[in-house]
Amino acid sequence: MNIIVLAAQQAQGGGMGMIIMMVALFAIMYFFMIRPQQKKQKEIRKFQNALKEGDKIITNGGIYGTVRRVDLAANIVEVEIARGTVISVDKNYVFADASAQAQK
Structure with a gap:
C-alpha cells in the first residue's frame, strides 16, 4: 500500500x-x-x-534605389532604380537604408 x-x-x-x-x-x-x-x-x-526624398533604400525584393517621392496618404514610395526609371512601392516593403548597408 x-x-x-x-x-x-x-x-x-x-x-x-x-x-x-x-x-x-x-x-x-x-x-x-x-x-x-x-x-x-x-x-x-x-x-x-x-523616409524622405533622396534616401537610398533597399526594398523587400532586393531592389536598390533612391526615394523620389513619399505619399503618406496612399502609403506609397516612388523609387528611382535607374536614371529615368521610377517604380511605386508600398512603404511597408522598404526595409533598409542602402547607404548603411554599403558601409558594413
Whole structure:
C-alpha cells in the first residue's frame, strides 16, 4: 500500500517539474527569439516612417534605389532604380537604408 502512495506522490512532483521546465523553455525562447525580432521590427517601422526624398533604400525584393517621392496618404514610395526609371512601392516593403548597408 505504501508503494502505491509513494508512486502517486512522485508522479505529482514530476508534473510540477515538467510545468517549470515548460515555463523556463518559453522564457528562453522569448528572450532569444521573440524579443529581438520585435526590436528589429520596431527599428524597421521607425526607418519607414522617417523616409524622405533622396534616401537610398533597399526594398523587400532586393531592389536598390533612391526615394523620389513619399505619399503618406496612399502609403506609397516612388523609387528611382535607374536614371529615368521610377517604380511605386508600398512603404511597408522598404526595409533598409542602402547607404548603411554599403558601409558594413
